[in-house]
Amino acid sequence: MGAAMAIARADITGLVLAGGRGTRMGGIDKGLQLFQGEALAAHAVRRLRPQVGRVLVNANRNFPAYEALGVPVVADSLPDHPGPLAGMLSGLEHCATPWLLTVPCDTPRFPPDLAARLAAALADGGDHARIAMASAPEVGPDGLTVLRRQPVFCLLHVELRDSLQCFIEDGGRKVGAWTAQHGAVTVPFDRPGDAPDAFFNANTPADLQALEHP
Template sequence: MSSAVQYPTPPVHEITGLVLAGGRGTRMGGVDKGLQPFRGEPLVAHALRRLAPQTTALMISANRSLPAYRGYGVPVHADALPDYPGPLAGLLSGLQHCRTPYLVSVPCDTPLFPLDLVARLADALGHAGADIAVARSGDRLQPVFCLLKTTLAGSLMRYLASGERRIAYWTAQHARVEVPFDPPSAFFNANTLEELQELERVHE
């Protein structure tokens, strides 16, 4: 009788963190979202500080204000494609520059994401033998919070070249495991300046 196949959990030293800050910020009036203040610091600073102990290296995906982002002392990479085609373009750029077997991504506008995000994604990915682990809060998938193998760069490049932009559709094309997190409020993202102010009030 054969035993079940055991897959290793990706260790921290094999995971690079990517903060996605390359959007247009349309719903914030066109401002650079990652540089908007939250508790006295830019949103990107919160994301980097929260992600740093969970990974071995960090990168930022940004298309504007590059000197400001480089001031955080980590590599900053612009989208691999022009005209702000969405988070998948930033993810592709991260995959192309990643020097570890795994990349984990988080958006810049969700400053309170779980402190055990990466550990739980990595554990689920290893147990399932999956290519991608994606966070889920309640009944909502959070596809920009994902851990994936860097070998998927070619697949993502072809997907974007086809004109598709939906991140959940692309991740569904691979061996994907969904990882539940509570409470859902940990994934509250600020799309407008009003929502950012509300987030600061609620979590003072």
């Protein structure tokens, strides 16, 4: 199916990325940390379900806890867990639909229309558009508000699997560097009514506390 055609919900697999080392969380499994009494990954799964046809979780430890979320769990196929790109590659390897939508496990308030808006941007981008990513307003150190890309919130076509594998095997680790090779479409989430904290992520225990008590 060409990107210029509408992308149906059933043609998108959602992937929750929970396979990181949790370094800034002290090495704990970030996706299983509690937010409002429930694991962060559970929030992400529930928020994805109505947006896509199928949901997967990428995890590399504590598999029974992730399997208890009721969706298939896929581990990195590459050794040493080399960052979110490895999780994205695993998602592409297990994706049974033309499109994969990735979200991190630590951003429980991501937009409920994320998939629809990224898909619409790809449909408008022509037959060669294969990646769309979100961007969101952020106040910089100079006090000015700018749109910052959120590259892990990414809708991509399964045909990019080989490209991603080669990029990682060549030492690439930055999501933005890889997506730039394919002319990713950037979709701003700055409309009136868009939640200002939709892309706030819990990298540290302090961040998680800030999410619990805004």
